[in-house]
Each structure stands twice: as C-alpha cells, then as structure tokens.
Amino acid sequence: MRSDFLFSSRNRWNFVNNTDTKKVDELAKETKTPKLVVSILFNRGFDTVDKINQFLNPKLEMLADPFLLHDMEKGCERIKKAIMLGEKIAVYGDYDADGLTSTSIMYEALLQLGADVRYYIPDRFKDGYGPNVEVYKQLISQGTSLIVTVDNGVSGLKAVQYAQEQGVDVVITDHHEMPAELPNAYAIIHPRHPDGDYPFGELSGAGVAFKTASALLEEIPSEMLDLAAIGTVADIVSLTDENRVIVSTGLKVLQNTERIGLLSLYQEAGINQEKITSETIGFGIAPRLNALGRMKNGSPGVELLTTFDEQRAKEIASHIQQLNVRRQELVNQITTEALKMVEKQEQDHAVNLIVGQNWHEGVLGIVASRVVEATGKPTLVLNADETTGAAKGSGRSIEAFNLFSALDGHRDQLLSFGGHHMACGLTISTEKRSEIQTILDIEADKQDISTAPQPTLEIAGQIDLTNFDLSNLDTIEMLAPFGQDNEKPLFAFTNYKIKTAKPMGKGNNHLRLTLKTTKGDLISAVFFGIAQDKLAQILQDPAEVEFVGYPDKNIWQNKTSLQIKIDDLKLEQKQENQQEFGTRLKVFDQRVSKLTVDLFKRPGVYAFFEKNILSQVKKYLPSDAKAVILPVQEQKIQTTDLFLIDCPKNLRDLQNSLNKVDAERIHLVFYHKNDVYQHGMPDRKQFGNLYRFVLSHKDLNVSRDGEQIAKHLGLTKELLIFMFQVFFEVGFVRIENGLVTGVPGTQRVNLQETSSYHSRRLQIRTQQILLHSKSADLIKWVKEQSI
Template sequence: MLKSKFKWQLPKSDVSSDKIKEIMDACQLSEIAAKVLINRGYDTPEKATKFLTLDPEAIHDPFLLHDMQKAVDRIQSAIVKNEKIVVYGDYDADGVTSTTIMFETLNELGANVDYFVPDRFKDGYGPNMAEYQQFVENGVNLMVTVDNGIAGNEPIEYAVTHGMDVVVTDHHELPEKLPNATAIVHPRYPGAHYPFSDLSGVGVAFKVASALLDEVPEEFLDLVAIGTVGDLVSLTDENRFLVASGLKVLSEGQRVGLSALLKVSGLENRQINEQDIGFTLAPRLNAVGRIGNAGEAVELLTTFDDEKAELIAKHIDSVNDQRKQLVDMVYNEAILQAKSPENLARKTLVITGIGWHQGVLGIVASRLVEATGKPTLVLSGSETDTNLKGSGRSVEALNLFEALNTNRELYVNFGGHHMAVGLTIAKENVAALQTTLEEAATVADLDKNQVSPLPIDGVVKVDQITVPAIKDLAKLGPFGTDNPIPEFEIDSEKVTDVKQIGANQDHLKFQLAGVKQKIDAIDFKEGKLMPYLQALPEDVRVVGTLELNTWRNQTKPQIMIKDLLINAVPIVDKRTTRLSVKMFATQTTYVFFHKKSYEKVQTYLKPEVQVAVLEDQENFDLRLKGNLTLVDCPDSITKFADWLSKQSPDALTVYFYQQNNAYLDGMPTREQSAKVFKFFANHQDIDLKKQLPDVVKHLHIDQNMIVFLIQVFFELKFVKIESGRVSSIPNPKPQKLSVAPTYQLRKQQIETQEKLLYSKSATLTAWMQACLADKNKGVAE
C-alpha cells in the first residue's frame, strides 16, 4: 500500500446529533463547522459563541505586564529630556514589525530616536557586545530592545555600568539569570500574572506602544498580524483578536510599504488572510534578514514615499527569489547526501556542505525532515574554516535540544528548543555529533515513533462540501498555532481526472467523486503519484483542508491535500520492449532479475538511485520496501510469485523488459530438432561465427531457434563446442531434449512471459496484488 506521511488521528468519540444541532442553531453554522467547534472543546452554545465573537475586550490591559510602568516612565523621561534612544530589533518578520511599531510610536511622541537591526552574519541574534559598546560611545542614553534582550546579560550589564539604560521587551524563553535591565517587559516574567503568556515580540511592542499612547493604536494592527503569524505563536485569546483585526487593516492598504509589498506579491486589491501572511508576506520579510540586512524591511514598513516603497518592495521580492534559488541549490545537494546508503540506514541525518549560504540552512533542514521523516542537521563552512555552522529541525518524537545538549562540550555555540536548534561545531567533532544524535534516536525509539501525528477534525462526505459550509469554517479563523486550519478525511467514491500540473509537472490535480458532485483537489509537490492514483482510483483515501477557488467569477469548493494513502499496493503497468534514460529518472529502487539487464542500463542510473540485482539466490532473498520498479522479466513465474509474496512495497512499477522473447519464439518442433541434429551429424566442424547465416539459410529455421538447439545439444553431449566451432559427438547417449537445463529454462520463460508480458493489464495487476497479499502461500496459481 502507499503509506500516508502522517499518523491520522480522528476525534476519539462521535458527537451526538442533538449536540451538533444545538451548536448549529445557536451559532447559525453548518454541520461541518459545528462539529469542529465541539471537537475542539467549544461544546456549549456559550463557549462556541464566545469563541466566534471577536470582542475588543480580549485585549488585556498593557500595565498588567511586568515592569510596564517602569518602562513607560523611563521612555517618557528620555523623550522629555531629548535623550538619544535606539530601538534594537531583530532580523525576522516578528523583529522588523516590532522595530517598526516601537520606532514609529517613539517618533510620534517626539523622541530623539533611531533604530538598529542586527546583521544575522556579523552581529548574530540578540544583543551584540560590539554594537552595544558602539552605542555607548555614540552617547546613546536609552536602549529599547524588541523581540530580543532577555538573554543578553553581558552586553546589557556593560551598557548599564557605562551609563546607558536598557528597557527589554521580549517574549522568548526566560533564562535562569535575567539581565540587569532598567525594565523587563515580558508576558511570562516569573511572579507576574499577565492573562495571556503567548504574545509575540510584536505583540509585546504593541503593548508598550498602547501604554505610551494611552490607547490601542489600531494603525499598527497590520504589523501585529504579520509578526504574530510569522512567528508561529499561539493564535488564541488576545492574539486571535489582534490578528483578525490586523487582517482587516492589512486588506485596507493603509501602510504605503505594505501596499507595495502586496502588489509585488500578487496580493493587491484582495482580502488578505493569515495564509497570505504565512506563505507570502512573512517569507519575503524574513528573506531580507536571511541573505541581506533586515534594516531594509524596516525602511519599507516606515516609509511614506510611494516610489521609494515600490523600489524597496521590488528589491525585497527579488531577494526572496534569490532565497528560493539558494534553498533549491543547497537542498538538491543535501538530498543526495541524505539518500546515500550510509544515511538511508540511519535514523537521523547530519548533512554537511562547503560554501552553503548560512541563511537558508534552517529551511533546507525543514525540507529534508519533510522529505525523509528524519531529524536533520544541516551544517556548512568554507574550505579553510575549522568550524561548521548550521541549523537543525526535528520531528515530534525527538526533542532535538535535549538530544544534543547531552554532549554540550562538543559545540562552540549551541541553542534551541524541541523542534529546532542552531549550533557551531569544530569539523573534527562532526562524527561525534552524528553518534550523539543517532544514539538519542535509538533511546527515543524513533523507528516506532517516526511518523508524526496529524489531528483530523472529522470525516466529511464529498456531497457535504459546499460553498456556505466552507464560509462557515472560515469564521473559526484566523488559523495558526493552537487553532489549526481544520483538516478532514474526505469520504469519496473514487478519484477521477488525475493529472500532473505545473511548469515541471510536479504537482498533482484530481477530482474526488461523490454521489452527486465532484470536487477538485490539489496536492503540491506530489505529481509523481499520478500513476498510482490512476492504478487504484477506488482505493485512495485523502486528508485535506476545504477552500474556495474563484475563477472567472465562479466560486467552487476545492480541497488542498495534506496527506493521502492507497489501501492496496498500486501497480503501474509500463511494460516495454525498449529501455531509455528517461525511464530511470524517478527516485525508486530499480530491481533487476538478470545481471546482464543491469549492465545494459548501468550508465542510465544516477549514483544516488537504489538498485537491487537479484540474479544470485542470496540477493533473490532480499526483502525490499518503498517504491520499486521491476526493470526486466524474471525467468520463473513460480519463483517470482514466491519472491513477490515476501516483499512489502509501497508501490510497484513494472517494465518487464525482455531482450530474448521465448514466448514468441516458442519451443522447437520435433521436425526442427531432428533437422538441426541431422545437419550437425552430417557436417563436422561448423564455425558458427562465420557460417551461422549459411546454416540458417540452408535449414530455413530461425537463427534464435538454431542457437537454442545447439545449446541444448551441447548440454546433452550430442555436440561439442570449442572456440565457437561445433562438432557432433559420435554415438551420443540417447536422451530426451526436455532434460536439458536450457530446455527447461525456455519452458519456464514461456510460461512466465505469457503471464507477465502478454496478459491484460487488469489481469496482471490483480494477480500481482494477490501474490503480495498472500504472505503465506506465495505461489503462482
């Protein structure tokens, strides 16, 4: 069967029809949306109504945050005294939006203020000692950090002892020792009890701005939405209201720089949603910090000049394109390492490269985890560097930070959390790092826990999916962390109209058929699955999200596929009489039953592809998994059926190439056998290399048949062959031709080729699936 990428987790219990109707009536929702609310714990009219009502009361009093009053007092004092203030930001989407809000707020209040966004490669994350020293020398009186600072003990201590005050506003994990700052504004400060602990960096900056301005500054809500969604914090409670409100402001296009960015991103003049932020806006703002200087992003967000905004937006868009190219380039090299025999045998991956761009290593690690299901570290440096630097991403079953933290002495620098880490390590310690990670995977029993869970909100029939139902689901948004977009298993009759789409044909499009309607479905990056869905259209199960697609003023439901499985092993019939290079371009295991067939196409095979040559009995006993392509035709149908019954493929593609067609040649007749035998008895010392064409012409028998009979006669000692010359043996022992191994092999080949090469496609696939299902019997019937 074609396995799912995730472990599907349906709701544990059925919801009563009375409960569903109660929520439907109270909230005026469709059945689908009502079920989602109930399964997520909003199971009373009161809870459901409160969740759906985006009430401004959700915004908590900013002065409930620790040290807010101290922060406001110090900032106001600096404004009154015209002291030099610097806003110290960060280089991701959360950091640049935080910087923009704090800078514009202080500017509006008449402060003598500037901002600084660190360079990822020169300054690193958070307070940088050299930069702080420079600010002290330049006479800065007050530093206000946004989206950083909580772990900046040393630089902040230096600042304070040299007369510069520091107000820290941050949301990251709290270290054991907190910095000696003038004020620390943090939603999870020990002993403080702010009602909502999951504000992003921009959320904290927004709170400070609200406290300073003595009102909720709605003009900043677009920035709050971008930073909050971009930083993947919880979209519940206060954040949900802030993002929902910010999406409205963002759609109105009030900010010149964001309007320019929306235009170059193809989002102009439309209602912006959280997915537009997560997949389009935030990645562009992040890209600047990944491969350039994120100060340019703040410049875009703060400008009032249309022409300047357009220029910066276009440049940011081009930087994002550059980022994509860098990711693709590094990923293409990294995946080759991931598929080496050594790495295929490992539970985890440590991938290293020379000259890979540091800013994209985390993205590449994420893609490798998605492709392989393995916790992955991607490291790079120059030829002359003694150290490698990089990022790691993990799966739910392995806490990557804890796994690597057991050998902390290996690293020059190290930090992170459950799912992601960053580190610098000496090249000589990479082998030890690999061992540490692999041992942690063994302890975590990663083989059993490797498949990540996928919570599913319920099963929906194709005929239940309507435009009004999808609009009702949208009312549960904005979606994100802790309020994920609803995922459904789609109950369909079958899939139809399966095709590959996209410039490189790498995406999959098909329709899910119900009784009354068909709905389009899109599965990105899975175009390679097309033949498998076509092979078993009634055995496909899918999980996906429900969306609306508007084309030429017509709005229809559409399903975006998250995962799929096929309940039987798909067998793709590509039987051929010719092998070409393009037939060996797929990432699969190519299986050869004859070494000669493998040698014939060896130059077609890329170094990274997996190959199994089963000619030897030892290799014939191999148990193979994954996607298999059977290149040539085996000799024995009985042995092949037995072999097939012991395999566990996800999918099978069959070429069954056969150079010598025994089925079409057939077995020799008695007359042919006697004629050839008589000829060699009467003609001694025939040089086959030179005289075979003349023999064929004389006997009027096909050349292949003559060569076959010569081999049979040789095995029965009717003739001898020396240096290509055939001579008869006087008075040979009488034997039946059928006892010769070559004769027996030809009979097996004819039976096998009849079954595998000349049966109808449906008959072949049904027989092979029966063999695969028959784990005990494993014989041909």
C-alpha cells in the first residue's frame, strides 16, 4: 500500500498507552471509577487512590489556609486598621477579566467590612498596565491613605515608592512574575513570593484576591466564587489543585447566581445559565469583559459585577455586547489586512513583523494569535503612529521560539518591552522596523526554530463510535472543568465512514463532516478555522480524511446530540496497489487572487500561460520542480502533481493542454491580475457615450486621468481602456505620444466584430468557468477535459 499526504497534521499524534494496565485496573476498582477515566488520570500523574479521589471530588475544604500566603497577616491587619480609623482605601485593579473580577472581589469584601473604599481601573491606552505614578498622585490628592492592588503591583517599583514617600501604604496582592527588585510595599501577598512557602503557586489574580477576602472575612466567601472562577479561567492559569476547586465550585455558583450584572450579561450573550462550563467562561463571558478594556475602559465591568441596580446592569451589559461585536469585527478586519501584508512580503521571514496604520491597539494581541495560527510562525503586530513615529503592539509565539529572550537582549533597540516566552508587548521606532526584523530573523536562527520538532498532541486512546453515546460522554466529563494543565482528552475514532463534507460559517472557513457508523447512526464532526486550500482538498475526497478530537454535546433547538470537535486532521491518499495508482485523477480547487511563497513548496510540474508570471516566481520553485509554458505542443506532461498557476485567456489553450496531461493530481490555482468577468462587456449606450466624450475632448491623457474619466462616464478604468482598444482598432480614435483624440467618422461599424471584442468575450467565458463556477462544477469540467 502506498500512502501520500496531501497535507499533514499540524501536530504529531502521540497515542498514549498504559504500560501498567494492572495498576489502572486496581485503581479503577478501589475508586469505583470507570477505567477510561482512571487510565487518563493515571497517564497525567494521578497514580494513587487519594490523588484520584481528590481530583474527582474537589471541595472547598481542600483550599489551603489563606494566612499561609506571604504577608497575608500583615496586609490584613493594615487593611482592618484603615477600616477602623475610617481611612480612604483605593482598590487599584487591572482592565482584563482577571483584573475586573479581582477588583470586584476585593471591593465587595471591603464594603462588607464597612470600609470607605473606591476602586480604580487603569485605562489601557492612557495609564498602561500596573501601578502608574500619575494615577497614584491623583488618588492620594483625593485623600486616599491606603492603596490595595489586585492582579498587579509587583512591577510597580516607582509608583509604590512615590506612595510610601507621601506616607501612603500599599498592600500588593498579585500573581505575576516577580521582578529582581520588589517594590517597598507595606505588604506583598503573592503565592510565589521568594520568602513565602505557599503550597500552590498558580493562583490567578482573582484567586489571590479571593484568598485575601477569605482572610479578611475570616470565612470562605462562597458568594464570590463565581467571580473567582471567571478570573481563574480567563487568565489561563493551571486548572489543578486550588484552581480546580475554585472553578468547580464557582461554576455551580455561576449556574445559580443571582448577581444582577451576570444575569444581564447572560441574556445579552445568549448564555444558558444552567449549562455554564469553563468553556462558557473562556469563550462567552471572559471575552466580553475583556472587550471593555480592549476597546474603551474597563471600569464599567466592576460596576456590572457589583451593582444592585437592574436597569444599570442591563445598560452596561448591552454596552459590553456592542463593544464585543465591534471587537470581533476589528479582529477579523485587521487579521485579514495583516495576512495580506505577510503574503506580499518579498522575503520570507521566520518571524512575522507586521506594522499597519490606524489599527486599534487593544485587539492586536488577538490578531497576532490569529496570524500565528494561520502561518505557524511567531508574530508581532504593531500599529504605527505617524505623529509620534512609534509603532506599538503585541507579539505571540510558538513553543519553539522564546519571544522574551529573543528581544530581551536588544532593549536598546526598543522604546518599551515586556513579556514572557509566548507573548510580549512592545513599542519600537518605525525607523527601526528593518533592524528589528533582522534581529528577529537572527534570533530565530539562533534558536533554530526551522528544525524544531513538530508539536505533540497526546491522544488518550480510540473510541468505537458504534457503541458510544451521550452517557459515555458524561463519563469522560467527570474530568471537567477543562483548561490549562487539564485539557480535554483527545481521541481517535473507529467504525465509521465519512458520508459528506461541507463548508460552514459566514466565510466558509469551517468544516462539517457527517459520519455514518456501522450501525447506520449519523454523527457530525466539526473543525473550526480551516485554510481554504485544505478545505478544497477535503471537499474533493473527504473519505480519506483522518482526524482526532473530543466527543462533545451539540445543543440545537433544545435537542442534545453527540458531536465531535476535531482538534487536528490530515488528508491522506491511499491506493490499494501500484497498478491502481495513477488511474484515478484527482483535481483540487486551490484558486487564489494572490500568489504566495507557500504555493511553491511541493515537487511537481508548475504550468504557466504567461511567461512574465513564471519569471516572477521562478526563484521560489522547489529545486526538484519543473516549469512549463502552456499550451504544450508535442510533448506530453507526465507528473504526479500538476499545478496550473495562472488563468488562461481562453478555454481552448487549457483544453489542448489538459489533453496532453498524464497526472495523478491537478491543482487549480488560476491566479489572475484582472477579473474581466466582473467588469463585464460595455453596452451600446456606453460605447456611444464614450465616443461623444472623445470627440468633444482632445488629447486625453488616459494613464493620468483615466480614473476620473471612467468615473464621469460611470465606467471602471479597466472597461474604459478596453473600449479605447476597440475604438483604436476601428479607427474611432488615434493615439499619439500617449494622448487619445477622437476621429469623426460617418461609416457604420459593428464593434462586436472586432478582434478586441471577440477576445474579451472569450476571456469572460473562460473566467466564468475557471474563476466563478462552483468548486464541484469546475472540478467536473476539468476532469472531462482530461479524459
């Protein structure tokens, strides 16, 4: 059997096999837990009865004593002293979902204790992240004598120093990376403080605030678990140990919350309260809270989460929903523009540095992530400000490239910079753009990312779809809530055939497969965010798709059915024997409007109808590829893969060439510079209007004034130039030194009999079939010509 990948999976699939099946059987029996669940947990390091029982039964009693946190006792004493003396307290938060929930938790706890308290959420665009000296000055001038930070503070050296100089104490509650020099704060409550000994260091900002609230109130404030759960999931911290307890119990509070703001947000977002999961937080609640800080100011988020005013809650929730929709639109728009910039780059870079203008800086981190997904490369996306000459934005990376270490040694070339392995924020001078690109390329070469191993997906096992139903899914979901360090287990699936494959979504950028089990049951499998070239190949022959994913629930019109969410897939062409190989032609619709380097990576024959297009891309062709100019004359084209790169001007040239092709796969790229089909043919009235115009205007400079003339006549410039070609052919105009002048004439002429008119009509018919027909119709037509 021969196996040939048309495209491979994004990751290497590692099927995890239990080497100690006897131990798994024993643990399953002792814990009275299904073997599949125990097997998955065993492979993740839960290898004792106690570990498995604690994981599967998270309870509030498992939370550690909050006073084990460094400076907790000292910080709480100072806060209680401020409350007793009637001091003004300011809770200084952050503008993301973790920061907003942290602020809300601390604010509510202090209100319960009778504090004179207010909160401040920094403005992303004006104040930046973390303690800001100017804001501290403002708070202190308003009478604040104690500042309590949440989800920030350990990086606020200057601001904290200023506050202390003014006699104002700062109690920091934070969870971010500790700098080499810590602020001289009154207290630093942090789960990873170097002088502390807290048993779990992965709390979110909301988690630290929740622990502080527990210490202040001297009990676990279960009514705040909903906020703590949102912050924990939103900040993508490890969903193990205490975080698992917080999220598991917090989800139950979210499903039953009477918090007016959350109920209003559920309604706006179309969230079913009873069905809330960690995924609901991650994809429904958190992005909406984050939209506030990304697009405007995050302060209304705290008001939403803490208000008792139903009308105000509805107003804020509606505002958030509108901002989130706008955020999504901006992300899609900027991502499209950014990817086009990558395609147009003359040089292929290991790291994408994309600089645009008039881009909303609040969404550039999301855009960078999207570009990483699309290109597989580390990406920095910046917005250039013409006034300041600076470009500011965000970067996202891949496991094989440490973004922080790549740029940390070049701070002298940057205006500002901060981040970690996988993400960063930075500002550069636009004049330094090429230097920064060179630095990134050199660092990528140092880290040798071109030879980095393919990322690995751990596959928990195989699922026989014949005997799998929703009750089996409930068994797997004993492992929930899922998230960082407790990912959904992925599976391969057996005993099914792929019945149909269809694109879905507004942009047809998602895939839906219909699977038919050996019992005849139909199950959907969906894959989100598929590239158009891969989609086209799958639609051609879906039966050969292989995938791994997670069995999930699909709820539609109050009906729940089994659905598979595909995590990764590949397309493999299998042939039963060597004789059959080559007898079945496969045609793939890979039509594009832009040529990119990625199109020229596979061996085969690359065919062109225009010599100038070949000359432009020849340097990108693989060393083992061959290029030919069509239509071919006597020679026969024999190859495994034939790539038709550009679009012919008439069908006859393509038909003659296809008759002389012996290929196993034909890839239809059909790049075109000018889509004449969309412009169409001018009618008699338009010809008449143009003729009258040229007779009344001498020496027309079409190259300079063509757009203006075309607009005046209600034409496109492309159509105007074609009409001048027809007029020149019949003598209605003369062209001297690039200037067009009308020539009066009395003889009637049939313009449709000109060679220019005939040639355009053939070109329109050609493009109608090759560029604008449906994929299935085009593939059928090409196969018919190749017989």
